[in-house]
Structure formats: C-alpha cells, structure tokens
Amino acid sequence: MLGKSRAKYIQSLGQKKVRDSEGMFIAEGPKIIDELLISAKSHLQEIYAVSSWIETHHEKHRDVRVTEVTETELQNISQLTTSNQVLAVVKKYEVIAGLLSEGKVSLVLDTIQDPGNLGTIIRIADWFNIEQIICSRECADMYNPKVVQSTMGSFVRVQLFYTDLQEWLEQQRGIRIYASAMEGRDITTMDRITEGLIIIGNESKGISPDIMKLANVQITIPRKGRAESLNAAAATAVILSHTT
Amino acid sequence: MLGKSRAKYIQSLGQKKVRDSEGMFIAEGPKIIDELLISAKSHLQEIYAVSSWIETHHEKHRDVRVTEVTETELQNISQLTTSNQVLAVVKKYEVIAGLLSEGKVSLVLDTIQDPGNLGTIIRIADWFNIEQIICSRECADMYNPKVVQSTMGSFVRVQLFYTDLQEWLEQQRGIRIYASAMEGRDITTMDRITEGLIIIGNESKGISPDIMKLANVQITIPRKGRAESLNAAAATAVILSHTT
Numbered sequence: 326m327l328g329k330s331r332a333k334y335i336q337s338l339g340q341k342k343v344r345d346s347e348g349m350f351i352a353e354g355p356k357i358i359d360e361l362l363i364s365a366k367s368h369l370q371e372i373y374a375v376s377s378w379i380e381t382h383h384e385k386h387r388d389v390r391v392t393e394v395t396e397t398e399l400q401n402i403s404q405l406t407t408s409n410q411v412l413a414v415v416k417k418y419e420v421i422a423g424l425l426s427e428g429k430v431s432l433v434l435d436t437i438q439d440p441g442n443l444g445t446i447i448r449i450a451d452w453f454n455i456e457q458i459i460c461s462r463e464c465a466d467m468y469n470p471k472v473v474q475s476t477m478g479s480f481v482r483v484q485l486f487y488t489d490l491q492e493w494l495e496q497q498r499g500i501r502i503y504a505s506a507m508e509g510r511d512i513t514t515m516d517r518i519t520e521g522l523i524i525i526g527n528e529s530k531g532i533s534p535d536i537m538k539l540a541n542v543q544i545t546i547p548r549k550g551r552a553e554s555l556n557a558a559a560a561t562a563v564i565l566s567h568t569t
Numbered sequence: 570m571l572g573k574s575r576a577k578y579i580q581s582l583g584q585k586k587v588r589d590s591e592g593m594f595i596a597e598g599p600k601i602i603d604e605l606l607i608s609a610k611s612h613l614q615e616i617y618a619v620s621s622w623i624e625t626h627h628e629k630h631r632d633v634r635v636t637e638v639t640e641t642e643l644q645n646i647s648q649l650t651t652s653n654q655v656l657a658v659v660k661k662y663e664v665i666a667g668l669l670s671e672g673k674v675s676l677v678l679d680t681i682q683d684p685g686n687l688g689t690i691i692r693i694a695d696w697f698n699i700e701q702i703i704c705s706r707e708c709a710d711m712y713n714p715k716v717v718q719s720t721m722g723s724f725v726r727v728q729l730f731y732t733d734l735q736e737w738l739e740q741q742r743g744i745r746i747y748a749s750a751m752e753g754r755d756i757t758t759m760d761r762i763t764e765g766l767i768i769i770g771n772e773s774k775g776i777s778p779d780i781m782k783l784a785n786v787q788i789t790i791p792r793k794g795r796a797e798s799l800n801a802a803a804a805t806a807v808i809l810s811h812t813t
Contacts, residue, residue: 451801452798551698559693
C-alpha cells in the first residue's frame, strides 16, 4: 500500500529542484534496480514493487525496505509511459569535484542538453571504461529520470560532476585536452589517445569558442558522405573506440 | 486554409498501412523540407506551412504546391509534440530491391525495431557515405514519422530496402559478410573494411542465429568497461569509422 503523501513525494522527484533539495532521485525497472542492488545497495532508500518482482527478489535483499504496490499505484508514481515492475527512491552520490584519475582518459561534456543523449553517452563511457565525466552546468541533470533510464544502469559506475567548465579547464595543468570539432586531426588514423581529456560539444552548436580555445588538439571524425552532423553520442562512441 | 477531410488524410499517414496503400509519407520541419527541396523536389506533393516559412521560401519554390496554415492547423496535422513551421506530404521512393553497388560497403539491419535508432543509423550511414541499407522486414518502417525525423534529412540520400534477410543473404555470392557480435575480431585493430556487407543486430537480442551463420567474419567492439551492451547506433558509428 502506498499512501497519498508518499506518492506525491515520489512524483515530485521528477523535478530537479526537489531532487536537489532532497538529495534523492528515482530509478526504475528490474535491470537498473538489479544494478543498484549489486553496486550501490546502500544508496537504495526504498523500493516500490509489484508482487511478481518481490517474489523473485526479496529473499536476496531482505535488508532493503520494499513496499508492495499494485500496477496502478506503480504507474501513478512512475516517470515512464509504462511502468516496469519496480521503482526505487535512491540517495544521490557524493561527487568529489575536480579530482581527476591520473593516466586515464576522461570525458568532458559541453552543454549536452538532451537527457537521452546524456544517458546514452554515460552508457558508452561505461563500455569503454571511462570512469569520469566532467559536465558543464548547462548539461542535462544526471538524475533526470530520462537520463537514469537511458544509461541502462551504467550511471552507477561512471562518476559525473558538474562545474564551470571554462574555469575548471583553466586549472588543469599538464593534461592534454582534445576537442571534437568539424576540422582537426583525423581520429581514425592518428595514434590512439592514451590519457587526457576529450571534450564533446553541444548537439547542434558544438563546443563553445571559450572552451575550444583551451584545447591542445582538435580531433575530427572525417565526414565522407553528406549528413550535416553526427549525433553527439555516436561521435563519442567513435572517438572512445580510438582510445586505449 | 486546411479542409477537414484533408487534415484527416494527413493524420492517417501516421499509420503504416495508409502510407503503404497511398505511397505517401510525412516529413516535417524546415531542415528536412529544405533537404527535400534540394534533393527530391519532385517527390514533394504538397507543403503546408505557416506564413513566416512561406515568406522566406516561396519565391525559391514557386513550382511546389504550398498551402498556408495557422499554427493551430499545423499542430493538428503534425506528428510532432510541437509542430515546426512546415509539413510536407511526400511520395515514397521506388527502391530497386537487392541491387548492390559493387566495391562498396553496405549496411544490413536485422530487426532494428526502434524508430529513433533506425533514423539515427540512417544519419550515421549518410555521414560515412553508405548508400544502401538492407533491412529485415522486422525493422521499423523507414517512412514512420519518427524515423524520418531522426534522420535529420539523411533519408533522402540513403537507399533502404526491406527484404527477407536470410533468403537475400543466401543469394549474395562472392560478397564478404561481416557481422557485429559480442565476440569476434577486434574492429579497432583489424584492417579497414573496404567493401562488403556489415550486419548490425537487434537492440537487445543481437543478430539472429540464422542470419549469423551466413556471415564470413564476426567483428566486435571490445568492451573495456562493464556496460552490458553498446546501443545499436553507437556500434554502427564505431564500425563504420573503421571502413574506407
């Protein structure tokens, strides 16, 4: 059973300002909840699930608070068009701003505004073992339900932090900064990138000029046909396939 | 002014069976309509646009039938959440089934069901100058408004045809067939693919076994992190960046 005020609270986590003030967000669906149960159990505040999910999962996770709800109750608190068995209220992660892992490749996102794109980029980063993503404040919120959903669970393994990108990049000394651009060195033929920062720009405007001038190397994915642009997630995947 | 019966007809083109019987589909937004005006003007049956679009475009395209509509009328016939200045009813393309361009790389899609994914793949193909895509009958319809929309206009340059994939592949003699798989040769280190067919599989199930066994070479994008899979469009982009 789900009380009215509790339902209202969960629905309100669809809004960024509530997520920020409460330090909580929502994750949904068996796949993502499984990932959280494996990698971030202590962050799971409450789980709301239909009986079939509880039957197959509860024995394994007695220590997590699970409330049984009906399909209708679940749909009512879900951010998805069609709710999917289980929803969790999750504690946000503490992110240590600005501490970069040395000797690795990290991703920098300048104004990736579409939640689906950001989620897909997080999933791609996870595939290529990128552990950190530095986001400009104009990027979509990583705790937006659509972002969480499209990461397919990868958000538990990739660390994101939001900052004033220009200021932050100016502070990075001795780190090679690559910027994805329309003109530059051909990423598909140059030596693999082994460490440093790779900046990916906005879906339609690319990297802003103030950020671009902080880059050491402009890289590009040569256009052989006539499409005007490559989508940001696809470009990220191509570039990361050329790192080690 | 837009008559009621005309509005109804345009709305009905949201359905595949109507598109099939009428041989027509819908395209929307200034960018896509511009691409059509440049590359496929003869396919444009009718354009419905708000006055601002007409003012900037009409002089250039006197020979295309344009009807001025209000924002409300446009929203009423639009397949988008928010209509975007202009909508066109477009004649479908004739596709010569099965005729492959020699000495080139073509893409084969096995059950790409999500319209957004299919559209993005068409756009990626256009970027890398892939001219032909062979789709299994289980793929999303290329004339689905969401597909058309997410190609960002690239559908005018990439030829798609739908067929029984197994039967068609069995008929291809002397053509090298590459299949994207979880295990296989590392696409990022092997020689570039210069010609042949590259099969991309379903978003969650991959390539079906009957199709997989027709491939000569299994290729893979090595997973370095822990994401369970790479999305189909991202995988396509990575693989195509390793072709010539």
